[in-house]
Amino acid sequence: MMKVPRHIKGIKPYVPGKPVEELERELGIRESVKLASNENPAGPSPRALRALKKGLGNLNRYPDGSCYYLRNALSERLRVRPEELTFGNGSNEIIELAVRTFLSPGDEAVMAHPSFVVYASIVQAAHGKSRLVPLKDQRHDLEKMSSRITKKTRMIFIANPNNPTGTINTSAEMDAFMKRVPRGVLVVVDEAYYEYVSSPDYADSMKYLKQGRDILILRTFSKIYGLAALRIGYGISGARTAEEMNKIRQPFNINTPAQVAACAAIDDSRHVAKTRKLNEEGKTFLYKELEKLNMDYVPTEANFIFVRLRKQNAIELNNKLLKKGIIIRPMGPGAVRITIGHPDENRKLVRALRQLKSLI
Numbered sequence: 001m002m003k004v005p006r007h008i009k010g011i012k013p014y015v016p017g018k019p020v021e022e023l024e025r026e027l028g029i030r031e032s033v034k035l036a037s038n039e040n041p042a043g044p045s046p047r048a049l050r051a052l053k054k055g056l057g058n059l060n061r062y063p064d065g066s067c068y069y070l071r072n073a074l075s076e077r078l079r080v081r082p083e084e085l086t087f088g089n090g091s092n093e094i095i096e097l098a099v100r101t102f103l104s105p106g107d108e109a110v111m112a113h114p115s116f117v118v119y120a121s122i123v124q125a126a127h128g129k130s131r132l133v134p135l136k137d138q139r140h141d142l143e144k145m146s147s148r149i150t151k152k153t154r155m156i157f158i159a160n161p162n163n164p165t166g167t168i169n170t171s172a173e174m175d176a177f178m179k180r181v182p183r184g185v186l187v188v189v190d191e192a193y194y195e196y197v198s199s200p201d202y203a204d205s206m207k208y209l210k211q212g213r214d215i216l217i218l219r220t221f222s223k224i225y226g227l228a229a230l231r232i233g234y235g236i237s238g239a240r241t242a243e244e245m246n247k248i249r250q251p252f253n254i255n256t257p258a259q260v261a262a263c264a265a266i267d268d269s270r271h272v273a274k275t276r277k278l279n280e281e282g283k284t285f286l287y288k289e290l291e292k293l294n295m296d297y298v299p300t301e302a303n304f305i306f307v308r309l310r311k312q313n314a315i316e317l318n319n320k321l322l323k324k325g326i327i328i329r330p331m332g333p334g335a336v337r338i339t340i341g342h343p344d345e346n347r348k349l350v351r352a353l354r355q356l357k358s359l360i
């Protein structure tokens with residue numbers, strides 16, 4: 001057996017939400033629902049699907065390594081220069097590119113806990129150290145996070161909205177935070193759920209980019225655009241930050257179908273509006289039903305809801321729900337994260353929760 005470095009040995013592998021097909025194969029059941037990975041229950045953007053069908057003839061060719069058309073379309077839409085964009089195999093890859101580019105062994109990254117688990121494992125893979133700052137009232141404690149910056153800190157991760165809690169940090173909080181972050185520390189603002197946010201207090205992170213701050217904003221086509229399977233996300237940063245990350249990027253990291261679909265999806269404002277509406281309606285329904293069940297949920301700005309259980313029963317609850325064909329996400333022993341689904345899926349979940357009342 002090869003000798004594995006200690007910092008790699010200690011990494012806990014990412015456990016993705018169970019695919020529906022896998023659950024159905026294992027239990028011999030049908031019509032199960034997945035409310036575990038914050039996917040879009042309205043499906044992929046229909047415009048993207050149409051473009052994909054037309055564009056499948058050139059799979060023998062390598063993709064365009066520069067993402068020329070998508071880069072230009074997004075640059076126009078976001079009012080940034082094309083060289084300020086980085087494309088990744090999901091926004092996940094951009095997290096990895098940023099860490100591998102800017103963090104040397106022994107360097108530190110500050111992040112909230114609980115937040116998106118991938119930040120810490122990528123930092124560990126680069127032999128860096130994560131400084132975890134507990135959430136305060138389920139939100140990033142930005143004051144505490146800035147107080148954890150040391151000479152070794154290279155980057156800070158802020159998921160806004162946060163996964164798993166669905167909470168945001170406000171404009172005023174981010175303004176104050178950015179004033180405390182020294183130059184040379186990269187602030188990674190992960191906005192995977194940006195398009196779902198309805199709060200007027202939501203921080204406009206592009207403002208800091210325009211001010212010339214060291215910031216990398218992450219967005220994705222996996223969520224509201226419904227293209228999770230194609231794996232495509234993007235980063236917005238200063239051109240020099242993008243240029244450095246580009247040096248270690250795989251030359252053809254974004255496949256052609258993903259580029260074609262993403263180009264079409266950004267024009268699909270109808271699908272975005274439909275998804276947002278579905279999400280708002282699902283949210284209202286689930287809030288009402290969770291209240292009836294006397295469950296303690298955190299109001300969300302995203303497409304999932306964090307629910308704290310009165311008993312430390314999350315694993316058992318999850319297992320029982322799986323048997324009923326419902327996949328959610330346990331978050332430690334005392335909480336679960338539930339993706340807001342299609343109305344039928346939400347109703348199925350509520351029916352099951354009523355039957356499992358003794359566990360919640």
Ligand SMILES: Cc1ncc(COP(=O)(O)O)c(C=O)c1O
Binds near residue numbers: 089090221222231
């Ligand atoms: C906060 C956050 N960031 C990033 C991602 C990664 O998304 P993707 O790699 O599909 O763009 C997710 C996915 O669930 C997420 O919740």
